[in-house]
Amino acid sequence: MAASIPPAWTTGTAPNSFAALPAGRLGTLGGQLMRLLNRAQQREIAQLLGPLDELDVLEIGHGPGVLLGMLARTARHVVGVDPSREMRALAIRAHANAIAAGRLDVRPGDAGATGLPDSAVDVVVGVNNVAIWPDLDAGVGELHRVLRPGGRLVLSWHGGERSSRLTRGLVLPEDRLQRIEDALRARFPEVRRTQTRRCTVFEARTSPAGPPVPPG
Template identity: 45%
Template sequence: MRHFGRPEGLLGALAGRLMAWKNRGRSLSVLTRVDPRPGERILEVGFGPGVDIHRVSRIAAFVAGVDQSGVMVEQARRRNADAIRAGRVELHAGDAGSLAFPDGSFDKAFSINSAQFWPEPLAVTRELYRVLRPGGRLVLAVQPRSSGANARTSRETAVELAALLNASGFQDVTTELRPAGSVPIACAIATK
């Protein structure tokens, strides 16, 4: 799992390629909840190989991302090179607990299968709250992958994500499970 939480070296590069190929269905399901629109500014935390950055940048006006893995940043930069040159995408290597964006910079933010790796989840969600504009939407999604994970694990994960968002000041926090084989995707959705 370490190679998926913070991919490094050759194994990390291979993990990134595997994520780009294998996670399509999960990403498309979660992105329906993000609902990117023309003219919006959107942030992704933990963008991995940059596939969702690419998907969202074809719709939104601007997409930024932060990922703690230098290997993933490089893969994502290659995948999004044209959009970066056009100024529609901006990617950063770094800690999501300290985002390099001004207050109220984004209309929406999302994270797919990244929150379970955050060393200080409350710091990250507070930063996400800070960089969202008033009324902005946050979507956190995690598909549990622990041994023995099942629908109950996903429900518990969704409740934990919602508690995190409530503790960070978000409003209208809801949870849902998105179908994805035997282990649903846990989602927490909220507004600032």
């Protein structure tokens, strides 16, 4: 099965089926473990995003759905996409009420193929998955496509000011971090890299909408 999974751009090897691209019973167990271990990082990103009132949000690689629940509390509508059937099942089970109320959709997809139309959302967020995308540039291009004018992209990875003992081995070297920043700058006019306590965060914005053109 692993042979059919595209390799990550950072390593050249296929993501594992336990926590990177969870599959099968082992993947379900990995997702349940991620629900506990990554919660603090997801809270930091939710705080960084701030209020999402009247905004449509896309989360890519949502895993078991912890951040999806945080987003759905304030956003107008949230779409979650994840290539893992097991992670989608965990997220759907956790947020059945929000899905039934029409505030949340969970769908198959990934950063390179979200399945959304052009200019569909105001915010895109991805936590702990940018380093395992198969094609960084294709992913950045797709997320730029689905964002509206003035839209915001937030991507985070393990690191930050005080990474935990468990995640220190996952911290990306500077050349990989710079590669992410360069890919964003090739598409977005506004890009910055910051750190929370546990996360290295890349934020980018699309160009704002121009003034209406007067009738000729």
